[in-house]
Amino acid sequence: MPETLLEVEGLKKHFPIRSGLLQKQTGSVKAVDDVSFTLNKGETLGLVGESGCGKSTTGRMLMRLLEPTEGKIIFDGKDLTKISKSEMRKARKDIQMVFQDPFASLNPRHTVERIIEEPLIVHGLGNKQERKKRVKELLDIVGLSSYHAGRYPHQFSGGQRQRIGIARALAVNPKLIIADEPVSALDVSIQSQVLNLLDDLQKEFDLTYLFVAHDLGVVRHISDRVAVMYLGKIVEISDGDQLYEQPKHPYTQALLSAVPVADPDYKKERIILGGDVPSASNPPKGCPFHTRCPMAMSICKEVVPNLQEVEQGHLTACHLYGESK
Amino acid sequence: MDKPILEVKELKTHFLTDNGSVPAVDGIDFHLNDGEVLGIVGESGSGKSVTSLSIMQLVGQPGKIVDGEILFDGEDLVKASEKRMRQVRGGKIGMIFQEPMTSLNPVYKIGNQLVEALRIHKKMSKDAARKRAIEIMKLVGLPRAEDLMNDYPHQLSGGMRQRVMIAMAMICEPKILIADEPTTALDVTIQAQILDLMKKLNHELNTSIIMITHDLGVVSEVCDRIAVMYAGRIVEEGETKSLLRNPQHPYTKGLVESIPDVRYKKERLYSIPGNVPTPGSVKKGCPFAARCAFAFDKCSEDSPILIDLGDNHRVRCLLHEEENGAELLQTSMK
Numbered sequence: 001m002p003e004t005l006l007e008v009e010g011l012k013k014h015f016p017i018r019s020g021l022l023q024k025q026t027g028s029v030k031a032v033d034d035v036s037f038t039l040n041k042g043e044t045l046g047l048v049g050e051s052g053c054g055k056s057t058t059g060r061m062l063m064r065l066l067e068p069t070e071g072k073i074i075f076d077g078k079d080l081t082k083i084s085k086s087e088m089r090k091a092r093k094d095i096q097m098v099f100q101d102p103f104a105s106l107n108p109r110h111t112v113e114r115i116i117e118e119p120l121i122v123h124g125l126g127n128k129q130e131r132k133k134r135v136k137e138l139l140d141i142v143g144l145s146s147y148h149a150g151r152y153p154h155q156f157s158g159g160q161r162q163r164i165g166i167a168r169a170l171a172v173n174p175k176l177i178i179a180d181e182p183v184s185a186l187d188v189s190i191q192s193q194v195l196n197l198l199d200d201l202q203k204e205f206d207l208t209y210l211f212v213a214h215d216l217g218v219v220r221h222i223s224d225r226v227a228v229m230y231l232g233k234i235v236e237i238s239d240g241d242q243l244y245e246q247p248k249h250p251y252t253q254a255l256l257s258a259v260p261v262a263d264p265d266y267k268k269e270r271i272i273l274g275g276d277v278p279s280a281s282n283p284p285k286g287c288p289f290h291t292r293c294p295m296a297m298s299i300c301k302e303v304v305p306n307l308q309e310v311e312q313g314h315l316t317a318c319h320l321y322g323e324s325k
Numbered sequence: 326m327d328k329p330i331l332e333v334k335e336l337k338t339h340f341l342t343d344n345g346s347v348p349a350v351d352g353i354d355f356h357l358n359d360g361e362v363l364g365i366v367g368e369s370g371s372g373k374s375v376t377s378l379s380i381m382q383l384v385g386q387p388g389k390i391v392d393g394e395i396l397f398d399g400e401d402l403v404k405a406s407e408k409r410m411r412q413v414r415g416g417k418i419g420m421i422f423q424e425p426m427t428s429l430n431p432v433y434k435i436g437n438q439l440v441e442a443l444r445i446h447k448k449m450s451k452d453a454a455r456k457r458a459i460e461i462m463k464l465v466g467l468p469r470a471e472d473l474m475n476d477y478p479h480q481l482s483g484g485m486r487q488r489v490m491i492a493m494a495m496i497c498e499p500k501i502l503i504a505d506e507p508t509t510a511l512d513v514t515i516q517a518q519i520l521d522l523m524k525k526l527n528h529e530l531n532t533s534i535i536m537i538t539h540d541l542g543v544v545s546e547v548c549d550r551i552a553v554m555y556a557g558r559i560v561e562e563g564e565t566k567s568l569l570r571n572p573q574h575p576y577t578k579g580l581v582e583s584i585p586d587v588r589y590k591k592e593r594l595y596s597i598p599g600n601v602p603t604p605g606s607v608k609k610g611c612p613f614a615a616r617c618a619f620a621f622d623k624c625s626e627d628s629p630i631l632i633d634l635g636d637n638h639r640v641r642c643l644l645h646e647e648e649n650g651a652e653l654l655q656t657s658m659k
Contacts, residue, residue, distance in 0.1 A: 050512035050513065050514065050515075051483075051512055157600045159600065160600075187368035187369055187539065187601070188368065188539065188541075188580055188583055188584060189368060189579065189580060189583055189596065189597040189601075190600065191583070192583035192584075192585075192594035192595065192596035192597075193596040193597075193598075195585070195594055196593060196594055196596055199593070214512065214513070215585075216513065216587050217584065217585040217586055217587045218585050220585060220586070220587055220590060221585035221586075221590060221591065221594065222585075240590070241590065244587060244588075254514060255513060255514060256587060257517075258513045258514045258516065258517035259513055259542065259587045260516075260517075260520070260540065260542030260543045260545060260546045261542050261545065261546075261586070261587065261588065262541035262542045262544070262545045262569055262581060262584055263545060263569065264545050264565050264566040264569050264570065265566075265570065266588070270517065272514075272517050272518055272521055273514045273517075273518075276482045276484055276485070276515070277512075
């Protein structure tokens, strides 16, 4: 029986829109709107979607880098939304993050040693010598050399910097790593190095990943389960192979068909969606996808579909699959 | 026989810095046939963007074309005067860039930016230019074309901005469209729309296209032929089908195998060890030798030349000079 590490329930983030002289709230951007999922120990959940769908906001809320508007984040039995800021700081020992831009997320004035050591200092782990030893160990784990410790971030390539970011996240032995687009800034040949590293680390340290990305190929490769987001909502969530081979939601189907494949012999029916993603400050009534959906029915304009199980472990929010199971 | 509309011969673009000359593009040859879509593929620092800027004579200081010819319809653009280049840019060769927001002027209305090219190149009247601008906006699939003329770039979404860029590049009906990573900043569903549009322009207006990208998937969808660049050189060139089905350069082969596939889960991704060398750092031998799974003693000594494998397929690899080189390449990489 898989052990649940993280349970997210009805998570919402609404950013207020203020206008006028008195800065009265005149509306809100519903960046994340009622998202629920669970994450089992040792698994990787991929969170995919296009820009503005709320996938990064979701990741940030789990760390409480952004305060959720509503909802529960139950991590290891504790609701993270209920605890104080100082308790949260302690809880972050178990949840670490790897960021997208390896150029912006490392302090350019600190040496690599100082960067990797920082979480250890923050959480009061070890003395100076032990920390130094740990840094060397971590550099070795992520495929860098111990002589790199004294260098500065600008002396490294993008792929190496991302390795430093990963070493920093690993420093405090976290249970969960939230990786927000960790390979999207990297070249293809470097991307596969980092993906393989993440794979190896997961096996070695029994890590759980929440992997946020827009690249569907990368997500398929790394994830056990995948959730697809659109306009702040999860529209489909399932086991990875199942989702890629038998997508249920019309948005997932269109998304998958739009991915260019580097195989000239591969012929596929491409679904080209018209228009753009609507604004999250004024989402369409009913199903958020109905304005672009090739299969929209009249009910879609009125009623928001619920996420429901259509097959064992395969949930989708679409009226095509009826309201009852 | 296909007639080339653009021929690049022995092009060398170097950046003359305080630390010496950096060869960003180090002797490349390729041609673009009339009505063809050519993909130039490479990772960052391979020289693909510098190649496109060289064609347009837009390489800024301290970059300089130090050698070679760029023949457009028989005319050498390297020797062309600045005045002539102004006629060529936008008029004969259109270009679109990766980030549409930084290539559009934020303080001018879309309409003004679109008609500018017509007023300059075609000396059209304001009314005629406006009419033509609306026509081209409709052609590239922009909705509400009349209203959009009065909008500013920030009012449009990323996909629409890229359509405006394409409209601007296409408005004078150029013979060649150079697209430098046109879909990299876009979401995958929007990317599909833009790629579809580029194929349409190629078919309906017979515009020849040079597509510069790092994404082999994009290339496979739209290009007839591909040139793969590494460290300022073309390492492999061929028709899309044969090149992707049967890559003959270890680098191309490594790239193809390191892409995660949406169709199935690979057990483990192949990864090319190490990093792309900084231009000019490899003085002797093949620049890929240090990362190559097939490198042998010759590779660190001799500079490989482009070998013709027949069927328009050329490769720059010493392995193909060896007797059993091609077979060796077929053995899978660890």
